[in-house]
Amino acid sequence: MEEIFAGDGLLAHHLPHYETRSGQLAMAQAVARTLTPTEEPAGDPPQEEGEHLLLVEAGTGTGKTLAYLVPAVLSGRRVVVSTNTINLQEQILAKEIPFIRRYLAPWLKALCVKGRQNYLCLHRWHQLLAGHRQGRLFAGSGANLTVDDRELTLINQWLKETEQGDRAELRLLADDSQLWQAINAATGHCPGSSCPHAAECFITRLRQRAARAHLLIVNHHLFFSDLAVRRFGHAEVLPRYEAVIFDEAHHLENIATRHFGLGISHYQIIDLVRDLESMAEERLREQDRSRLLQNARALAVEADLLKDFFPPERGRFPLLPLLQSHPQWPQTRQDLENGFLALSRQLEELARAEEVWAPLLRRGQELADTFRAIVEPAAGGEGVAEAIHWYERREKTVQLAASPIEIAPHLRQHLYQQIKAAVFTSATLRTGNDFRYVKNRLGLPEPCPALALDTPFNYPQHTLLYVPGPDFPLPGSPDYPSHSLRVIRELIQHSRGRALLLFTSVEAMRRTAAALTGTISYPLLVQGDAPRSVLLEQFRRRTRSILLAVASFWEGVDVPGESLSCVIIDKLPFEVPSDPVIMARIDKIQSEGGNPFFDFQVPRAVLMLRQGVGRLMRSASDRGVLAILDVRLFSKGYGKIFRRSLPPSPISRELAQVEKFFKQENDR
Numbered sequence: 001m002e003e004i005f006a007g008d009g010l011l012a013h014h015l016p017h018y019e020t021r022s023g024q025l026a027m028a029q030a031v032a033r034t035l036t037p038t039e040e041p042a043g044d045p046p047q048e049e050g051e052h053l054l055l056v057e058a059g060t061g062t063g064k065t066l067a068y069l070v071p072a073v074l075s076g077r078r079v080v081v082s083t084n085t086i087n088l089q090e091q092i093l094a095k096e097i098p099f100i101r102r103y104l105a106p107w108l109k110a111l112c113v114k115g116r117q118n119y120l121c122l123h124r125w126h127q128l129l130a131g132h133r134q135g136r137l138f139a140g141s142g143a144n145l146t147v148d149d150r151e152l153t154l155i156n157q158w159l160k161e162t163e164q165g166d167r168a169e170l171r172l173l174a175d176d177s178q179l180w181q182a183i184n185a186a187t188g189h190c191p192g193s194s195c196p197h198a199a200e201c202f203i204t205r206l207r208q209r210a211a212r213a214h215l216l217i218v219n220h221h222l223f224f225s226d227l228a229v230r231r232f233g234h235a236e237v238l239p240r241y242e243a244v245i246f247d248e249a250h251h252l253e254n255i256a257t258r259h260f261g262l263g264i265s266h267y268q269i270i271d272l273v274r275d276l277e278s279m280a281e282e283r284l285r286e287q288d289r290s291r292l293l294q295n296a297r298a299l300a301v302e303a304d305l306l307k308d309f310f311p312p313e314r315g316r317f318p319l320l321p322l323l324q325s326h327p328q329w330p331q332t333r334q335d336l337e338n339g340f341l342a343l344s345r346q347l348e349e350l351a352r353a354e355e356v357w358a359p360l361l362r363r364g365q366e367l368a369d370t371f372r373a374i375v376e377p378a379a380g381g382e383g384v385a386e387a388i389h390w391y392e393r394r395e396k397t398v399q400l401a402a403s404p405i406e407i408a409p410h411l412r413q414h415l416y417q418q419i420k421a422a423v424f425t426s427a428t429l430r431t432g433n434d435f436r437y438v439k440n441r442l443g444l445p446e447p448c449p450a451l452a453l454d455t456p457f458n459y460p461q462h463t464l465l466y467v468p469g470p471d472f473p474l475p476g477s478p479d480y481p482s483h484s485l486r487v488i489r490e491l492i493q494h495s496r497g498r499a500l501l502l503f504t505s506v507e508a509m510r511r512t513a514a515a516l517t518g519t520i521s522y523p524l525l526v527q528g529d530a531p532r533s534v535l536l537e538q539f540r541r542r543t544r545s546i547l548l549a550v551a552s553f554w555e556g557v558d559v560p561g562e563s564l565s566c567v568i569i570d571k572l573p574f575e576v577p578s579d580p581v582i583m584a585r586i587d588k589i590q591s592e593g594g595n596p597f598f599d600f601q602v603p604r605a606v607l608m609l610r611q612g613v614g615r616l617m618r619s620a621s622d623r624g625v626l627a628i629l630d631v632r633l634f635s636k637g638y639g640k641i642f643r644r645s646l647p648p649s650p651i652s653r654e655l656a657q658v659e660k661f662f663k664q665e666n667d668r
Helices: 010-014 022-035 064-074 086-103 122-134 149-159 178-183 202-212 220-230 249-259 266-283 286-309 320-325 329-353 355-375 408-416 436-442 480-495 506-516 532-541 580-591 596-613 639-645 655-667
Strands: 053-058 079-083 110-112 215-219 243-246 262-265 315-318 387-393 398-404 421-426 450-453 463-466 499-502 524-526 546-549 566-569 624-628
Touching: 010 086, 022 053, 022 064, 022 421, 022 450, 053 064, 064 079, 064 086, 064 215, 064 243, 064 421, 079 086, 079 220, 086 110, 086 215, 122 149, 122 178, 122 266, 149 178, 215 220, 220 249, 220 408, 249 398, 249 421, 249 436, 262 266, 262 355, 266 286, 266 355, 286 329, 315 320, 315 580, 320 329, 329 355, 355 398, 387 580, 408 436, 436 596, 463 655, 480 499, 480 506, 480 566, 480 624, 480 655, 506 524, 506 546, 524 532, 532 546, 566 596, 580 596, 596 624, 596 639, 624 655
Parallel strands: 053 421, 053 450, 079 215, 079 243, 110 215, 243 421, 463 624, 499 546, 499 566, 524 546, 566 624
Antiparallel strands: 262 398, 315 387, 387 398
């Protein structure tokens, strides 16, 4: 690693503008020790459980991507690199991998693997074309699909050229294309070995390429989807691997929770009905077709009644109390299960005569089993024990789910005990300068080495942290909105626009946007008014604009240079504990004698705050002001935990200091 990362090493000779960073070398060495196989001499004690695991917090500018990719490539193992964002995957494939191939490992086979829904299913595509020609496309299921001939022509031409069948190649296809939903290769739609297009299947080809690759690049959702189905002896797409590196690892608990739980939605049932209609029209004689369509459409009616059973209020809510208190529930449940049963019996007959019906039979049975496990916890079986059962009402569908209250046992059993090595890295893993929270939530065994590498950026000289003075009202007080708006206006004037405003609620964002509209001289960009990518591109291009946002903009926003010189955060990002999963975790910690606020809610808020604050400094030359309009940083005892977790910026509680800072910057 020294020969590669040191001042006179390979990177210094071949990477333009390379700067030696001690943190990058230290991380590369630690990752190499974790990933590289070692033979234990005879008679030596076995390796401790946690010795093949590693936590690395690497601040922005450390160069962590190369610090884990280089030792991963040289380890001699098949390694999966799992990220949270597509942007990071694209960066690895377009920038780091070509460099490594050219100067370090010309033999390297690296492949980006995406979820099945990102690839076209040739079987469904030809079904759709046949139905479109006959004018009978998915009619009658309540989910009719209108096909644009221009989209059909676009995909038809693309299929003559593509080797991978990856939807990302279809730049002109709309993000929310209904057509793609009807032709993608999602698991439930696959006819398996009976598929007439099996020899040319894009998923089959993907698996073959993956089996030959040394390095697989995936996202967290695909990784945990694959890990979850491995419990039952088969994998989704990924071949066997020996080690995994999780970048952006602070997302793992939320994503693993989703994939180690169970879920069923009204839309999934309607989607099954739609596919059954299409298959029936294509393959069955009139009598059998009429009977199957009758059973399928009866199930669609029951699915609609299930959706209507739930209250119209949007959001997530506990499921079991509603079911236990509602007199209509037993009948609603029985009617849906009867619909599944009638359909299953006919599909069993069809599958005995023709194997092509078997995947649709399995899909219907899995939906029925999932439904039963969620609404009847005693029959839950694997994956539902120690779970919280909830439902979510969305605009057009309802989802029922059972989520594990703790993911640590699942990770210990299905990940840590099954692989040779794992590395967890992110710019934000510590809370209050230690790793206890993330180790606890992810169930990492001890000893588990942890490495903290501070950012090389010069926060003391290049930044200022502003927190209002002690007379500023607390969040939640009646005076807070007016006082925060006044301070936001002053901060914007001092920074001359160039500001990212991060809010903890959509209501606060919209209220502030309305108050600023027409009263300041800088362009306002507001989340929701345009796609995220469009807003960020406009913000980068306009040097003096203001971007107001919530949620996803707290991380992944990378705007180096003058366009972003001030980050304003309205409040400490505590979650409102109304989400059923969060509530269940709080209750569990309390029942075990812990303190949910300090053991769970504060650490989660700290990690979120650190992500938001990290938007300011994206390069060594960046300068600017961080403003957190929440005096609880000083007025509450837990404020010390937050302050210890923030970058080493000088702190000021006077706006005059902010004005002075920007004047000095303007004079440079």
